[in-house]
Structure formats: C-alpha cells, structure tokens
Amino acid sequence: MKKQYITFVLALLTIVVHGQDAYQFSLSFLGVNTATDNYQMALVATPNFDAPNGNTADLGAAFYVPEGLGISIGNFQAANSGIPASEWIGYSSGIDAGQELFQILRVPGVTNYFIDAENGVPIQLAIFDVIAATNPTTGTITLANNDDPFVLATFSENFLNVSFTGTTSNYFGQHDPTANSINFETLSVDEILVPERVKLSVYPNPASDVIHISASFPVDKIALYDVMGKLVLSSTNTKQIQVNTLNTGMYLLKIYANQQTITRKVIIE
Numbered sequence: 216m217k218k219q220y221i222t223f224v225l226a227l228l229t230i231v232v233h234g235q236d237a238y239q240f241s242l243s244f245l246g247v248n249t250a251t252d253n254y255q256m257a258l259v260a261t262p263n264f265d266a267p268n269g270n271t272a273d274l275g276a277a278f279y280v281p282e283g284l285g286i287s288i289g290n291f292q293a294a295n296s297g298i299p300a301s302e303w304i305g306y307s308s309g310i311d312a313g314q315e316l317f318q319i320l321r322v323p324g325v326t327n328y329f330i331d332a333e334n335g336v337p338i339q340l341a342i343f344d345v346i347a348a349t350n351p352t353t354g355t356i357t358l359a360n361n362d363d364p365f366v367l368a369t370f371s372e373n374f375l376n377v378s379f380t381g382t383t384s385n386y387f388g389q390h391d392p393t394a395n396s397i398n399f400e401t402l403s404v405d406e407i408l409v410p411e412r413v414k415l416s417v418y419p420n421p422a423s424d425v426i427h428i429s430a431s432f433p434v435d436k437i438a439l440y441d442v443m444g445k446l447v448l449s450s451t452n453t454k455q456i457q458v459n460t461l462n463t464g465m466y467l468l469k470i471y472a473n474q475q476t477i478t479r480k481v482i483i484e
Contacts, residue, residue, distance in 0.1 A: 235388065236262070236263065236264035236266070236332075236386060237262070237263055237264075237386055237387065237388025237389070238260040238261060238262050238263075238332075238375050238386050238387060238388055239260070239261045239263070239388055239389055239390060239391040240258065240259070240260055240276055240358055240373055240375075240387065240389075240390050240391065240395070241259045241260075241261065241337070241358075241390065241391040241393075241394035241395060242256055242257070242258065242259070242278070242356065242358060242394060242395065242396070242397050243256065243257040243259050243339070243394070243462070243463060243464045244256060244397050244402060244442050244464055244465045245257055245342065245464070245465070246465060246482060247350070248290065248344055250290075251290055251344055251346070252350070253290065253344040253345060253346050253347065253350065254344065254345045254350050254351075254399075254402060255290075255342060255343070255344055255345075256342070256343055256344075256345060256356070256397070257294060257339045257340075257341065257342050257343075258276050258294075258319065258339070258340045258341045258342075258343070259337045259338065259339055259340065259394075260337065260338050260340050260375060261335065261336070261337040261338070261391065262332040262333065262334060262335075262336070262338075262386075263334060263335070263388070264332055264334055265332055265333055265334050266331070266332040266379040267331050267332075267379075268329050268331065268379070269329060269330050269331070269332060269377040269378060269379040270327050270328075270329055270377065270378040270379075270383075271296070271298060271321075271323070271327075271328050271329065271330055271376075271377050272323055272376035272377060272378065272383050273320070273321055273322065273323055273374075273376050274320075274321045274340065274374055274375045274376055274387075275318055275319060275320040275321065275371075275372070275373060275374055276318065276319055276340075276358065276373050277308070277316060277317065277318045277358070277359040277366055277371040277372065277373055278316075278317055278318075278356055278357055278358045278359055279314040279315065279316055279317075279355075279356070279357050279359050280314070280315050280317065280345075280351075280354060280355070280356050280357075281313065281314060281315070281351075281353065281354035281355075282310050282313050282314060282315050284315075284347060284351045284354065285347050285348060286315070286317075286345055286346065286347050286351065287305070287307070287346045287347075288305030288306070288317050288319060288343055288344070288345065288346065289305055289343065289344055289346055290343060290344035290346065291303040291305070291319075291341060291342065291343050292341075292342040292343070293342070294338075294339030294340060294341055294342045295338060295339045296328065296330055296338050296339060296340045296341070297328045297329075297330070298321060298328050298340065298341065299324070299328075300342075301324070302321050302322055302323060302324055303319060303320070303321055303322075303341050303343070304319070304320050304322060305317060305318070305319040305320075305343060306318060308365075308369040308371045309365070309369055311365040312365075316359060316365060316366065316369060316371060318369075318371045319341060319343060321340075321341070330377070332379070337462070337463075340375075350399075350402070350403065351399040351403075352399055352400055352403035353399055353400055354398075354399050354400075355396045355397060355398050355399060356396065356397050356399070357395060357396040357397075358373070358390045358395040358396070359371070359373075360390065361373055361387075373387050373390075374387050375387040394462065396443060397442045397443065398442055398443050398444055401440075401442045401443065401444050401467065402442060402465070414429070414430065414431035415428075415429070415430050415431070415432075415470070415477065416428070416429040416430075417468060417479045417481060420479075420481050420482060421481070421482035421483065421484045422458055422481065422482070422483060422484070423458070423459065423483065423484050424457070424458065424459045425455050425456070425457055425458065425459070426455060426456050426458055426468065426481060427454065427455045428453060428454060428455065428456070428468075428470065429454075430453075430470070430472070432472055432473070433472060433473070434453035434470055434471065434472045435451075435453070435471045435472055435473075436449065436450065436451050436453065436471050437449070437450055437452075437453055437456055437468065437469065437470050437471070438450075438468075438469045438471070439456060439458070439461075439466050439467070439468055439469075439481075440466060440467045440469065441464070441466055441467075442464065442465055442466070442467075447461065447466070448461075453470075456468075458483050461483045462483070463483055463484050464482070464483060465480060465481070465482055465483075466480075466481050466482075466483060467479070467480060467481075468480075468481045
C-alpha cells in the first residue's frame, strides 16, 4: 500500500510540473559569423503558454563542449528578445569527465526589456559566438541539465526569470530533447564541388517555404538533415522540397545521383 501511495504522489507531481507555464531551451546554429569567422549560435526559449508583456530579469543557460578545443564564448549580439548584447557574459565553469562546462548569463541593466509568451513560438534570447582559433570539427555543444552534479556543484543551472504578473518567477522548464545539441562535425562538412560542365542550383538560400533544385543530370532523390545528423525530410520529388514546417537554422541538403551524393548547406528562416 505504501508503494502505491508513493507512486500516486509522484504521478500527481509529474502532472503538476508538466502543467506549469514554462519555457523549453534549445540551441540553434545560425551559420558562420561573417565578421569573426566563428560559429554563431542562438539560445532559444519556446513557451507552452500565452502571456503578454513579461518583464525579463536575470537568466542563464549552461552547456558542455569537449575539453581541449580551445573554445571561449563571446561576441554577443542582440536577438529578437530585445535584450542588448552588453547585458550578456559567457565563461567557463570548469572541466568534468572530459567535458568543459560553459554558462552564459544575462545581467540586467537599468532598462526593462519585455517579451510576449505565445504558445509554441520560439524567442531568441541571445546570439553568441563559439570562439576558437579554428572552428571545431569534432564533438558537440550540448545544453547541460539542471540535475547534472557538476552543474549543481558550480552553480551553473539554467533559469529564466520573468515577471508576467508583477511577481518575478523562474519560467525555465526543460530542454527541447530534439534541439538540445549541435554536432560540430556536421557543421564542418564542406559543400562538395561539381565539375563546371555539370550545372546544379539550390535556391533560394536562405529559404522559408520551398527549396528548388535544378540539375543538368538525373537526380534519384533528395534528403534534408539537421545539424545533429538526423533525417528530417526525404523526397523523390527531385525538383523541390517543402521546408515551411521546419524550425529555423542550418540544414544539410543531400542530392543523390548515379550512386553519388552531393551536399549543400541550406538555411531555413
């Protein structure tokens, strides 16, 4: 009987937690920063509720990268949250089990910045560079969980303090499991060149609705992969692919022809 009671209480707590107003954090690759040649990322928050005019307070996010890559975090830019770049800092919290833990923090200034919560609509909280002498080609950048012992030991938890009702509360819920990690190896894939006599066009790029493929050779099929290497779309319609249902970010378009594969990087916006 005691075991059943505990199970019931845990189930009830799970329902309560899942029913709370909260944001999911995710990472989005924006491309190479043309001013610095570094990989540029965005910290994204997606709410599960609707609320207008939330006054943003302090917030932070933690993520791991492999040890020894010589990485730092910086070159912040204002995102569509409106929070200015000057209010962000990034630093290393240390190394654990071959992984370096980084945290980015927002330190509010004297000016208030407000965001609206629209259920399912992502907000870019911050844009930053993964700074390195050479852009990394191995490993991943992965959002760290708040129950991670090293996160707890270094006080590097994820949080998002906002006031929608006059009282500031932490609205961070969890990470989006489908967009909590970006594979550096995928980002480093170079576009495969084709001979001048062979014509291949992929347009528009960036795209928001449809990507068109024009080739002077027979194409067997096309497929689109995200930066984690996951197949997101595949089509035997070799002339175009619909992308209006995809999240913004960079993808790899693979064009299969005559037992060979040509890869093109495409941006969905």
